[in-house]
Amino acid sequence: MDGKLGQPQIVYLHGFCSSPASWKSRLLAEEMARRGLARQFVCPQLSPVPEAAMAEVGRLIEQAPGPVTLVGSSLGGHYANHLAEKHGLQAVLINPAAVDRLDLAKFVGDHVNFHTGEQFFFSEAHAAQLRAQVARPTPARYWLLLETGDEVLDYRQAQDFYAACRQTVLNGGDHSFTRFPEFIPQILEFAEIRAGL
Template sequence: MIIYLHGFCSSPASWKSRLLAEEMARRGLADHFVCPQLSPVPDEAVASVSRLIEQAGGPVTLVGSSLGGHYASHLAEKHGLNAVLINPAAVYRLDLADFAGEHANFHSGERFVFTAAHAVQLKAQVARPTPERYWLLLEEGDEVLDYRQAADFYAGCRQTVLPGGDHSFTQFPEFIPQIIEFAGL
């Protein structure tokens, strides 16, 4: 199974989630893909995905983008799973105070507040990665997060660092078959 974890202010309607779900369905693997709507409260997001992992009944690979990459990393360490991280948030290096305040979900418009307590929860989730579990996909043109912070944090992990692009990871469609293969599906 692949569990896709979307980023901050995003949702299962993100283009990467939709493209991956469509390709999984095309291959007859629709029932091996899930992308939950993550709570804006970090501990709640992790708890809900942990429940999905425990209910999966088989091997799980996590695929996470941006903040979803942070969650995927945390959960991979907690549950001993493999993960593909796409322009992930290197939370240990971020000034999370920059994100404090009210935000709106890009797809639903639903509003939420990111608080100092949420920042503390995120920082507490940071765990050193076990290199053989990860495949890091980075585009140097990420305008939201400095790709070098993730490259440094995940040193020793399999990394694909591409020139150009942006935070959305523009070359994602080209990597879908390899992500499915990485998941063993």
Template sequence: MDGLILYLHGFCSSPASWKARLLAEAMAERGLAEKFHCPQLSPVPAQAMADMGQWIEAANEPVTLVGSSLGGHYASFLAETYGLKALLINPAAVARIDVGKFVGEHVNYHSGERFGFTAEHAAQLSAQVLPPTPSRYWLWLETGDEVLDYHDAQAFWFGCRQSVFEGGDHSFTRFPEMLPQLIEFAGL
């Protein structure tokens, strides 16, 4: 099977996140562990995208992007930049939110590493907003997302395939049951 999954985690998150670990385990159970890549993203948006761009350019198989929260924004940027398909999970619609409210000190949920998010970083995020090509995307949204208003994602990715589920939360509680569909979407 040809194809790779590049999983992009959210703000203050890491490859140790619940969804990243579940997807890694599901891939390994299917004998596809080497088809899964989930790096620690730089907290600097321009650096994160430069790093992921290099990885995509070096990949010798088709890449499917999977992004959660801020990782959804990144996946959308990379999908448009490289012509890839992307599955977005409760994604951050950067064009529709005030990214300046994130300026300040933050702590990575898993490593405890502290980092600063500056006005320059917020401007880098805003500069990464590209209009979506609807045929590339599948959005998974839960209406109970307490961090991001799912209506923002519905509006920004209007015309894209969208699965909207009642309830849940920002973690996307239905993730375990949706894993087979994610792997199928990637063609694996």
């Protein structure tokens, strides 16, 4: 939270059915470790229950030794928005889900985590929890990264929801945000994280 004096931290929030083993999470963790910054990166395995996921990350934020920047992808982008507004943080949103523009009913049903194999049921009650988390963004907090070739989410929904925020919109790509590696140095700069000694 604001006012903490320790080393700045990045908390990465993965997407729906994903995990800390996701491509972007691993790349960011590896690059930060290479720079001597491993202790300043956290990527929790998020509960498939939205309220439980946010309670867990909220505790991580409260316990962080220094100021936190959130980096969220897909559903993790929605979560980052919710937490940034609740805790007064800044956030990088990567092809984020603009929940108030999605038909969440189509996600209700059984799912399997891409990496862990965990099976879970996403219910209408879970969808209602997501809707209740929607928070209007404070523009100065955010940097939005979009690729127009996102095959999972219509990038224009996020572009509209975060219209007043800093945006980088790139042609092509896909939902994974294919150009993520080249943005890692800029994300670290945004988070005011500098190479370790």
